[in-house]
Amino acid sequence: MKTLGRFQIVALALLGLVLLAPLSLEAAGTSLLETVQQRGRVIVGVPTDAVPFGSIDKTGNRVGFSMDLAKEIADALKVKLELRDTNPTTRIPLIQSGGVDVVIEPSLITKKRMEVVDFTVPYYMDLKGNRMIVEKGSAIKGYRDLGGKTVAVIQGSIAIDRIKRNAPNAKLLILQDYPATLLALKRGQADALFAMDYIVAEMLEKNRGENFEATPPLMEIQLIGMMVRQNDSKWRNAIDFVLHDLWQSKKYHEIYRKHFQRDPHPNFSIPQWEF
Amino acid sequence: MEFKWSVVFEYRDILLLGIVRTAEIFAVSTVLSLLLGTLIGMLRTSQKLLLRQLGGLYVEVFRNIPVLIQMMFFYFAIGLHSFWAAVIGLSLYTGGYIAETVRSVITAVARGQKEAALASGLSTLQAHGSIVLPQAFMYAIPPLTTELLNILKNSSVAMVVGVQDLTFTAREIETATFRGVEAAATVTVLYIALSAVIIGSVGILERILGVRAKLGERGRRSEIEE
Amino acid sequence: MRWHIVLDNAWFLAAGLSRTLWMSAVIILTSFLLGNIVAAMRVSRIRGLSIVAAGYVELMRATPLLMVIFWFYFTLPLLTGHAPSPLLAAVSGMIAFRCAAMAEVVRGGLRAVGKGQWEAAQASALGPVQVLVHVVLPQAVVNMLPSLTSQSVATIKSTSLAYVIGVIELTRAGNVVMNREYTTVEVLSVVALTYLCVNLLVSQFGQAVWRAARRRSGLSTV
Numbered sequence: 229m230k231t232l233g234r235f236q237i238v239a240l241a242l243l244g245l246v247l248l249a250p251l252s253l254e255a256a257g258t259s260l261l262e263t264v265q266q267r268g269r270v271i272v273g274v275p276t277d278a279v280p281f282g283s284i285d286k287t288g289n290r291v292g293f294s295m296d297l298a299k300e301i302a303d304a305l306k307v308k309l310e311l312r313d314t315n316p317t318t319r320i321p322l323i324q325s326g327g328v329d330v331v332i333e334p335s336l337i338t339k340k341r342m343e344v345v346d347f348t349v350p351y352y353m354d355l356k357g358n359r360m361i362v363e364k365g366s367a368i369k370g371y372r373d374l375g376g377k378t379v380a381v382i383q384g385s386i387a388i389d390r391i392k393r394n395a396p397n398a399k400l401l402i403l404q405d406y407p408a409t410l411l412a413l414k415r416g417q418a419d420a421l422f423a424m425d426y427i428v429a430e431m432l433e434k435n436r437g438e439n440f441e442a443t444p445p446l447m448e449i450q451l452i453g454m455m456v457r458q459n460d461s462k463w464r465n466a467i468d469f470v471l472h473d474l475w476q477s478k479k480y481h482e483i484y485r486k487h488f489q490r491d492p493h494p495n496f497s498i499p500q501w502e503f
Numbered sequence: 504m505e506f507k508w509s510v511v512f513e514y515r516d517i518l519l520l521g522i523v524r525t526a527e528i529f530a531v532s533t534v535l536s537l538l539l540g541t542l543i544g545m546l547r548t549s550q551k552l553l554l555r556q557l558g559g560l561y562v563e564v565f566r567n568i569p570v571l572i573q574m575m576f577f578y579f580a581i582g583l584h585s586f587w588a589a590v591i592g593l594s595l596y597t598g599g600y601i602a603e604t605v606r607s608v609i610t611a612v613a614r615g616q617k618e619a620a621l622a623s624g625l626s627t628l629q630a631h632g633s634i635v636l637p638q639a640f641m642y643a644i645p646p647l648t649t650e651l652l653n654i655l656k657n658s659s660v661a662m663v664v665g666v667q668d669l670t671f672t673a674r675e676i677e678t679a680t681f682r683g684v685e686a687a688a689t690v691t692v693l694y695i696a697l698s699a700v701i702i703g704s705v706g707i708l709e710r711i712l713g714v715r716a717k718l719g720e721r722g723r724r725s726e727i728e729e
Numbered sequence: 730m731r732w733h734i735v736l737d738n739a740w741f742l743a744a745g746l747s748r749t750l751w752m753s754a755v756i757i758l759t760s761f762l763l764g765n766i767v768a769a770m771r772v773s774r775i776r777g778l779s780i781v782a783a784g785y786v787e788l789m790r791a792t793p794l795l796m797v798i799f800w801f802y803f804t805l806p807l808l809t810g811h812a813p814s815p816l817l818a819a820v821s822g823m824i825a826f827r828c829a830a831m832a833e834v835v836r837g838g839l840r841a842v843g844k845g846q847w848e849a850a851q852a853s854a855l856g857p858v859q860v861l862v863h864v865v866l867p868q869a870v871v872n873m874l875p876s877l878t879s880q881s882v883a884t885i886k887s888t889s890l891a892y893v894i895g896v897i898e899l900t901r902a903g904n905v906v907m908n909r910e911y912t913t914v915e916v917l918s919v920v921a922l923t924y925l926c927v928n929l930l931v932s933q934f935g936q937a938v939w940r941a942a943r944r945r946s947g948l949s950t951v
Binding site for chain 2: 236316319324412
């Protein structure tokens with residue numbers, strides 16, 4: 229027992245050493261823009277399980293809305309493109325630590341997130357917001373039907389906050405990726421699955437033969453932006469300008485139609501500055 | 504970079520929940536894998552070849568497949584609830600290791616048994632009680648301690664199938680507050696504490712049984728795995 | 730049962746397996762080398778080194794591998810400003826974790842060499858280093874072989890955890906296929922079977938090496 233105690237203390241001490249490591253998140257004063265151009269490469273975080281934003285096709289290639297936008301950004305900045313896998317749990321730590329330069333995920337712009345990262349201008353909007361997938365004929369149509377039911381969501385997603393606020397009596401089943409949530413629903417481990425509209429649409433598309441349906445959209449405006457590191461206006465502006473040009477040249481619309489099979493929402497536009 | 508340790512206090516509720524959940528997985532898996540492992544271990548030392556082979560098959564299969572895959576199988580393929588998928592996967596996995604420990608204990612003790620019987624005129628019952636059993640525990644305790652610690656560590660894999668254990672909690676605090684270092688450090692300390700409790704409890708068990716386990720090379724042979 | 734899904738994606742799964750094997754090889758070799766250093770620290774006469782090494786081993790004994798991987802992927806970057814790729818983080822985390830176990834294997838292997846060996850060798854006018862290299866180490870290594878084999882198998886299994894942070898090894902490859910096609914039993918069974926076969930082969934290989942080594946030193950191979 230004596231030996232045990234001594235070694236545990238040392239283990240704790242080693243742990244403590246970690247906290248004394250020199251910390252400098254805000255490196256020098258250089259903007260990422262300069263770093264990226266010097267490096268010759270931009271590292272973009274994209275999802276791999278969120279069709280049509282990002283997924284992996286049968287041949288192992290990454291495809292999606294985010295990938296195409298990433299290519300445009302790399303071309304505009306005249307650097308090479310390096311893609312990095314991200315998901316709702318890793319994207320902010322990666323921005324904070326400099327692992328990626330920009331994240332093009334379907335990330336909602338929220339105040340809480342703005343405390344630690346900066347957002348570009350919104351690059352996607354939908355009005356339908358979130359929806360739920362339930363078994364056909366289920367009584368669940370909206371937040372008020374969720375009392376005591378189990379809802380499958382992803383760790384770190386806004387869904388958790390939304391459900392906690394609007395349906396505090398619902399039980400949460402927190403998994404690590406979307407398809408896992410659908411599998412949970414299939415297996416009866418959850419009564420409903422909560423995800424963004426386009427994800428729901430895609431999942432239903434893939435499972436047309438099965439016994440599922442989607443609830444009506446929960447009608448919340450969702451503005452989605454790209455994430456960059458905090459307090460780096462030069463870098464953020466650089467990306468904003470690329471988005472601005474994409475919209476102006478209508479290239480954005482082309483890319484959008486390719487992945488969403490429809491035009492951008494009539495109320496959505498990427499701000500256009502005249503000069 | 505400053506540390507904001509107050510988040511640890513703010514999130515003490517879910518930290519506590521994480522500890523409880525981890526403890527639950529640990530407790531149930533320990534019981535199940537001990538039962539299963541003892542059973543298979545006895546099969547492995549049976550007189551009948553078929554039983555020995557069946558036991559051997561079990562051990563080979565369940566020790567060589569990653570515990571994550573086993574949990575995923577029970578959750579995604581079979582459709583059990585998160586907790587049970589995790590527990591059953593973990594128990595089947597650990598059971599294989601415990602079976603091997605039980606087997607070597609039984610073998611070692613069988614030897615000792617023979618020697619004891621030959622050496623003195625003790626009745627079989629006396630021989631079992633005062634010589635065989637304490638010896639059995641003496642051999643079994645160090646590898647069992649390692650297996651218990653492995654159960655604790657492998658319980659963290661349960662988060663992949665939706666169990667909100669302590670490791671899940673570390674990620675949860677981090678995604679909610681973006682305070683990664685504070686969350687990870689706190690949870691690691693908690694794991695060290697839990698392992699100390701396990702090691703300490705085994706020590707108490709040794710004391711109760713009046714046995715001092717030999718921490719020689721035999722004990723350390725089945726060292727840290729996974 | 731849609732087994733054809735597995736066939737369709739066999740190439741992708743094979744790529745995942747290849748990644749798993751590469752990772753495992755790197756981790757096993759590196760952690761063994763580093764493990765020797767930690768073991769040396771552990772048995773060193775210098776109290777400080779010995780205690781730090783022991784503390785490190787205890788730390789890894791108590792911390793789940795998944796937590797260690799998370800440390801390298803999510804947390805260390807916040808402290809150092811450098812973010813490793815998922816692959817680098819997973820491999821580093823696993824090396825750090827496995828190194829502690831390897832250190833114990835090395836220590837055990839050395840201890841199992843009878844004291845008589847040390848003394849006899851020294852009595853025969855060999856210098857301490859020569860005693861170590863020519864007499865003790867060879868025996869120690871043979872002692873370590875069974876544990877090294879089981880640690881190697883454990884490493885191969887543990888690479889499956891890299892899936893959680895996005896490394897495309899065998900488990901994640903299986904997952905991607907499961908996700909894309911929503912088939913579970915078939916894919917998981919094949920993945921499980923693959924791990925089983927690989928690990929059985931590794932175990933057999935390790936046993937064969939051990940037997941050969943024992944035979945060479947004229948010892949029993951049971």
